[in-house]
Amino acid sequence: MTATARKIAVLFDNAMRFGMRYVDPGADHYEQRYRERVIKQLHRRAAEFGFALQPAQGVS
Template sequence: MKLASKTPEHGAGDVYRRLAGRVGSAKVVTATARDSRVFFYNAMRFGTLYEDAGEYLYDRRYLKRVLKQLPRRSGEFGFFLQEVKTQNVS
């Protein structure tokens, strides 16, 4: 399970790497194993299919979360973010 979660093309691998720095490897292995069990249970019980969203979709969602939190986190350090308007040069 640990090896499968570390593969770059699997969504669980992205979750594993993101959480491993915060909570430690042992807890993340348990969490990703639980996710796999939940996916399997839902497939058996309700007939739902598991489709891995893939690395690209996960990265887009992660970037969206980070950008949403950026103004608040920068404010904690005393910074103020302001949008910069750029001109298209052809």
């Protein structure tokens, strides 16, 4: 909760000081970042066990 409050405070401070506008990147942006993070963690865990992940054919 503290990290979120700080992030909001920094965004507000920058908007007031520099006249910046906040543009919400949208839920799709956050979903894509989450997916990338999960895939990266899976690759790292597989490597710890001596495996290498391969993308499935025909699946994006």
